[in-house]
Amino acid sequence: xxxxxQTPKFRILKIGxxxxxxCTQDMNHNYMYWYRQDPGMGLKLIYYSVGAGITDKGxxxxxxxxxxxTTEDFPLRLELAAPSQTSVYFxxxxxxxxxxxxxxxxxxxxxLLVL
Amino acid sequence: GENxxxxxxxxxxxxxxSAVIKCTYSDSASNYFPWYKQELGKRPxxxxxxxxxxxxxxxxxxxxTLNKTAKHFSLHITETQPxxxxxxxxAASWPFGNEKLTFGTGTRLTIIP
Numbered sequence: 376x377x378x379x380x381q382t383p384k385f386r387i388l389k390i391g392x393x394x395x396x397x398c399t400q401d402m403n404h405n406y407m408y409w410y411r412q413d414p415g416m417g418l419k420l421i422y423y424s425v426g427a428g429i430t431d432k433g434x435x436x437x438x439x440x441x442x443x444x445t446t447e448d449f450p451l452r453l454e455l456a457a458p459s460q461t462s463v464y465f466x467x468x469x470x471x472x473x474x475x476x477x478x479x480x481x482x483x484x485x486x487l488l489v490l
Numbered sequence: 491g492e493n494x495x496x497x498x499x500x501x502x503x504x505x506x507x508s509a510v511i512k513c514t515y516s517d518s519a520s521n522y523f524p525w526y527k528q529e530l531g532k533r534p535x536x537x538x539x540x541x542x543x544x545x546x547x548x549x550x551x552x553x554x555t556l557n558k559t560a561k562h563f564s565l566h567i568t569e570t571q572p573x574x575x576x577x578x579x580x581a582a583s584w585p586f587g588n589e590k591l592t593f594g595t596g597t598r599l600t601i602i603p
Contacts (some may be wrong), residue, residue: 394571397501408590411599415596416596417496417579417594417595417596418534418579418592418593418595419593420590420592423590429500434491434592465533465534478524478536479524479536479591481533481535482533482534483532483533
């Protein structure tokens, strides 16, 4: 299994541009998450999904959108990029069955710089 | 929502000594407390976790303790080694079935050879 993969690894955006961060997992996990990590800080939840077709907001959803059309993919869309969105973005997924449901496995991250 | 505080923000210990990182949480209904290790430029990786029905859990040199009454939990690393140098994050699971984690702000642990 590749686990959780993310593309791109690094991207520079100009203010006002848009982009989609890709996240794919091959572990058949129902739950998927997007976090951002600002320098020297912890992880903040942007959006999450408990299954295909179901998404919900986390702590810091403003400026972002998500969709979940398949179990495997959970793309994060940035519209009208702003310097405040400069961060490292991590996608994560977790097991579908009770008992180990909360264990989250992270992707390698996407480093985004908005200038 | 849940709020997780983590201390200290930085910690330096001599190789071979023990390290302790502490976290407090606000929501008494939280029931799952994982610890993640993040090396420089890498993804967070789960190193140990504990559920609210257990007071202590150990895995080789790493242990976690939970005090539900005081709403705090701690990570203990014994016989520290240079490869333990990293940033450690605690988290608490926001209850009610939506599996959301609230993370602490992290502790940068440096092991001095």
